[in-house]
Amino acid sequence: MVELFLLTIGLYIASMLAVLPFRNNYKKSVSVGHAFTALASLTLLAFVVKAIPTAVEGGAIDFTLAGIPFHVDGLSLVLCMVLGILGLATSLYSPRYMESYKKLGRGWVYILLYSTFVLSMILIVTLANLLWFVFFWEVMTLASYVLMIWEHDEDHVRRAGWKYFVTMHITSTLPLILALALLYAKTGSVAGLDFANLSKLHLGAIYYLLFLIGFGSKAGVVPVHFWLPDAHPIAPSNVSALMSGAMIKVAVYGLVRLTCFVMKPTEIFGYIVGAIGAITLTVGTLYALKQTDAKRLLAYHSVGQMGYIWLGVGTGILFLAKGGEWAAFGAIALAAGLYHLLNHAIFKGLLFLSAGSILYRTRSKDLNKLAGLAKLMPVTAVFTFVAAMSIAGVPPFNGFMSKWMIYQVTFLSRNIIIVIFGIFALFISSATLASFLKFYTTAFGGEPNELTKEAKEVPIEMLIAKGLLALLCILFGLIPSSVVPLLASPGRILGGADLTGWLTTTYSFIMIKAPGMPAGGETLFKPLLFVVVFGVAFTVLYVAFPIRKRIYKPWTLGEPVPMGEYKMKACNYYGPFEEYIHFLYHWGHELSKFGGRITDSVSYAYLWLCRKLHKAADAMSRALINAGLAYLRSVSELYLDEFIFAPFVKILRGLGFVLDEGSRKTNANITLALLALAIILALALL
Numbered sequence: 001m002v003e004l005f006l007l008t009i010g011l012y013i014a015s016m017l018a019v020l021p022f023r024n025n026y027k028k029s030v031s032v033g034h035a036f037t038a039l040a041s042l043t044l045l046a047f048v049v050k051a052i053p054t055a056v057e058g059g060a061i062d063f064t065l066a067g068i069p070f071h072v073d074g075l076s077l078v079l080c081m082v083l084g085i086l087g088l089a090t091s092l093y094s095p096r097y098m099e100s101y102k103k104l105g106r107g108w109v110y111i112l113l114y115s116t117f118v119l120s121m122i123l124i125v126t127l128a129n130l131l132w133f134v135f136f137w138e139v140m141t142l143a144s145y146v147l148m149i150w151e152h153d154e155d156h157v158r159r160a161g162w163k164y165f166v167t168m169h170i171t172s173t174l175p176l177i178l179a180l181a182l183l184y185a186k187t188g189s190v191a192g193l194d195f196a197n198l199s200k201l202h203l204g205a206i207y208y209l210l211f212l213i214g215f216g217s218k219a220g221v222v223p224v225h226f227w228l229p230d231a232h233p234i235a236p237s238n239v240s241a242l243m244s245g246a247m248i249k250v251a252v253y254g255l256v257r258l259t260c261f262v263m264k265p266t267e268i269f270g271y272i273v274g275a276i277g278a279i280t281l282t283v284g285t286l287y288a289l290k291q292t293d294a295k296r297l298l299a300y301h302s303v304g305q306m307g308y309i310w311l312g313v314g315t316g317i318l319f320l321a322k323g324g325e326w327a328a329f330g331a332i333a334l335a336a337g338l339y340h341l342l343n344h345a346i347f348k349g350l351l352f353l354s355a356g357s358i359l360y361r362t363r364s365k366d367l368n369k370l371a372g373l374a375k376l377m378p379v380t381a382v383f384t385f386v387a388a389m390s391i392a393g394v395p396p397f398n399g400f401m402s403k404w405m406i407y408q409v410t411f412l413s414r415n416i417i418i419v420i421f422g423i424f425a426l427f428i429s430s431a432t433l434a435s436f437l438k439f440y441t442t443a444f445g446g447e448p449n450e451l452t453k454e455a456k457e458v459p460i461e462m463l464i465a466k467g468l469l470a471l472l473c474i475l476f477g478l479i480p481s482s483v484v485p486l487l488a489s490p491g492r493i494l495g496g497a498d499l500t501g502w503l504t505t506t507y508s509f510i511m512i513k514a515p516g517m518p519a520g521g522e523t524l525f526k527p528l529l530f531v532v533v534f535g536v537a538f539t540v541l542y543v544a545f546p547i548r549k550r551i552y553k554p555w556t557l558g559e560p561v562p563m564g565e566y567k568m569k570a571c572n573y574y575g576p577f578e579e580y581i582h583f584l585y586h587w588g589h590e591l592s593k594f595g596g597r598i599t600d601s602v603s604y605a606y607l608w609l610c611r612k613l614h615k616a617a618d619a620m621s622r623a624l625i626n627a628g629l630a631y632l633r634s635v636s637e638l639y640l641d642e643f644i645f646a647p648f649v650k651i652l653r654g655l656g657f658v659l660d661e662g663s664r665k666t667n668a669n670i671t672l673a674l675l676a677l678a679i680i681l682a683l684a685l686l
Contacts, residue, residue, distance in 0.1 A: 237356025
């Protein structure tokens with residue numbers, strides 16, 4: 001089993017080496033590199049499948065590689081599954097999509113960064129030592145930054161990339177390094193930073209705060225979300241899919257691993273995480289509602305959907321800390337948060353790949369200008385519809401099932417604060433649906449216009465990648481039992497509770513029970529039954545009321561207004577509602593300006609420090625160079641070829657003479673054989 005994991009690492013390293021011979025061939029370097037990353041993703045998924053039975057039973061896989069400890073349990077496997085699925089999809093999608101960036105060249109550099117980015121995330125979620133965790137956290141940040149600014153010749157790309165770079169180092173890396181330094185001072189050794197050793201320490205509230213800031217900023221939760229809506233849209237769409245689908249989820253892994261497994265769940269921390277989740281899902285989704293740039297809309301929805309995940313995780317932490325009969329309920333709540341983590345990775349990855357397909361064919365992300373793509377890109381339209389319904393929480397797609405579980409654990413909690421958070425989540429789901437009605441109808445609805453009329457379906461490789469994710473959106477929605485047992489394993493380990501009778505999943509339904517609920521009062525949902533009933537009802541209505549195509553032209557009062565002008569633009573959707581909550585956007589804008597000034601101040605301070613360090617290093621370098629020149633002027637002239645290379649030439653000349661003699665004389669051959677044996681013996685003794 002461990003061999004599969006090692007093979008995964010080896011294949012990612014091989015992808016970096018394999019592209020070096022093709023440095024001057026952009027297409028080959030990208031194709032060859034992604035062939036290896038696709039194989040690596042398949043190997044990682046094979047490892048996950050083989051390890052699931054161990055994790056479901058509450059076990060873990062521990063091993064050491066190059067002196068570094070690894071620990072793979074159910075929580076690690078959830079993130080490995082995410083990375084395997086998205087890694088495979090983007091590896092299939094990228095070779096053709098990256099043709100758009102051929103003019104920039106450096107295909108081999110892109111593969112080096114891509115493989116480093118994904119491999120660093122795999123290592124982060126499987127390592128069992130905080131020092132190496134933070135090291136690869138920084139590797140992940142740097143690789144994602146360079147990939148994000150791939151089109152660095154654009155001014156807005158450089159600005160957004162700089163905001164990401166500074167924000168991540170100040171609000172994410174720095175808190176983690178501070179926590180690492182404090183813990184190293186406590187333990188006094190690198191081995192003491194193993195998670196198993198740290199879990200034996202009594203750690204105070206300062207560590208919860210540092211981990212909350214460090215992982216919260218990387219996850220993009222409010223109020224440290226301001227970098228995300230600028231960062232995700234500027235990256236290539238395949239990189240955006242990985243950043244939104246995987247990277248910000250790694251932050252959730254870090255939060256749960258360090259505050260629940262290394263430290264202990266606490267009720268106060270659970271309330272804080274849940275409250276941040278409720279605020280984040282509200283703010284992120286309402287800001288997404290008014291966006292007209294396709295990728296920026298998706299980026300704000302990444303913020304909003306992270307709020308759902310944090311709400312589920314926070315509720316789980318709260319009730320796991322309560323213990324007793326509530327521990328099982330907390331395990332179910334944590335499973336609900338992890339379920340949405342997995343589902344969001346899939347449908348948001350699909351949405352970014354779909355936005356990339358639109359950009360690939362039309363060179364535009366502006367929803368005000370796009371139209372009629374369903375007629376020109378029908379397969380992409382179907383896959384995008386599946387993803388849009390999934391994120392909106394429409395049954396029977398996967399987004400509904402995880403949101404349904406989050407609603408149930410909040411409403412059944414009998415905690416007024418958590419119930420209010422659940423009400424926020426339920427309301428905002430309707431805003432998510434409204435947002436994606438705008439996204440889908442503006443891009444794919446209506447008739448093609450001047451911008452889109454030449455568009456056509458994307459290549460088959462890109463369709464296969466999106467089809468894989470669309471299929472999983474349906475599979476994980478219809479058959480929750482395929483993943484829920486694995487998702488429940490982290491909470492079951494933390495709470496030490498048996499979930500029998502509390503959480504039941506079969507091929508036909510999922511059932512949740514809360515403490516104090518009378519027998520027969522469990523809540524359940526049967527996705528397969530829903531599909532059957534809905535399918536029959538739809539068929540009956542379709543037969544009874546067939547759709548007839550009728551073309552109605554608007555009354556123009558005789559004015560020569562083109563038909564295309566009557567299509568409602570994205571900026572015109574939900575205008576009255578946006579006016580109603582204008583105060584939210586106004587204060588958000590003011591806070592953004594205030595935060596921008598703080599970010600600029602920190603950036604200038606960061607640049608000032610960098611310049612000072614650069615000057616110091618430059619002065620030291622000049623001093624060393626001057627010292628070297630002075631030494632050369634004060635000593636006698638040296639001839640490198642005479643003093644260094646001449647002895648080697650003499651040895652080679654002598655060896656040639658001996659070999660030449662050995663071809664004629666037997667004694668010389670024996671002498672060489674004895675000399676070789678003597679060397680081998682000496683090496684053996686050493």
